[in-house]
Amino acid sequence: MKAIGIVGSPRKGGNCEFLTNHALKSIAEEGIETELITLAGLDIGHCTGCYACQKDDHRCVVDDDAWPIYEKMKAADGIILSTPVYFGSATSLMKAFMDRTGMVARYSGDIFKGKVGGPIVVARRGGVNFTYAEMNFWFQILGFFMTGANYWNIAFGRNKGEVAQDKEGVETVWNFGKNMAQLMKAVRK
Numbered sequence: 210m211k212a213i214g215i216v217g218s219p220r221k222g223g224n225c226e227f228l229t230n231h232a233l234k235s236i237a238e239e240g241i242e243t244e245l246i247t248l249a250g251l252d253i254g255h256c257t258g259c260y261a262c263q264k265d266d267h268r269c270v271v272d273d274d275a276w277p278i279y280e281k282m283k284a285a286d287g288i289i290l291s292t293p294v295y296f297g298s299a300t301s302l303m304k305a306f307m308d309r310t311g312m313v314a315r316y317s318g319d320i321f322k323g324k325v326g327g328p329i330v331v332a333r334r335g336g337v338n339f340t341y342a343e344m345n346f347w348f349q350i351l352g353f354f355m356t357g358a359n360y361w362n363i364a365f366g367r368n369k370g371e372v373a374q375d376k377e378g379v380e381t382v383w384n385f386g387k388n389m390a391q392l393m394k395a396v397r398k
């Protein structure tokens with residue numbers, strides 16, 4: 210069994226990365242293999258709306274760094290997507306990634322259906338609720354099994370590493386990781 214955490218911040222080594230790593234550590238503690246993937250610096254174009262993924266080989270025509278990550282998502286049992294709030298929303302990087310992978314997955318026979326997943330959202334101050342809902346739309350329409358934690362998976366911080374001081378946020382993503390591990394094992398039974 211494997212869980213992957215995909216970080217949609219354009220900033221390497223930032224708060225989303227810290228929290229996603231923390232959730233993955235919690236999952237790894239339960240004997241599940243984990244991998245962290247950061248989208249920062251990668252070439253991830255937006256969906257062009259061509260619907261080529263509807264055709265036979267369900268391949269996205271945009272040839273960039275999204276496809277190899279999509280292959281890893283296909284193989285994973287659990288998927289975490291994390292994003293900072295940018296002007297009240299997920300980053301354009303994460304949104305492009307969700308549009309691309311989500312559409313291919315749908316037209317490939319809803320292949321994310323039955324995987325376990327959920328979002329993590331970080332902000333300096335505002336926009337977490339909207340962004341959390343925005344991320345949940347993606348997981349839900351794609352048929353993921355989702356778990357909560359002891360709070361919503363949100364945390365606060367602006368500068369790199371600052372989120373570590375948000376003790377409740379850090380504890381929440383740890384619990385989220387534990388619940389994900391439990392659900393992944395239950396789904397596999």
Ligand SMILES: Cc1cc2nc3c(=O)[nH]c(=O)nc-3n(C[C@H](O)[C@H](O)[C@H](O)COP(=O)(O)O)c2cc1C
Pocket residue numbers: 218219220222223224225226292293294295296297298331332333334335336365366367368369370
């Ligand atoms: C372009 C941009 C827009 C942002 N918009 C918001 C916002 O709407 N609300 C907020 O609370 N923080 C906002 N922030 C702050 C980030 O959400 C915050 O710094 C976060 O910790 C970044 O996560 P990262 O370290 O993973 O990149 C914004 C930051 C940038 C660069």
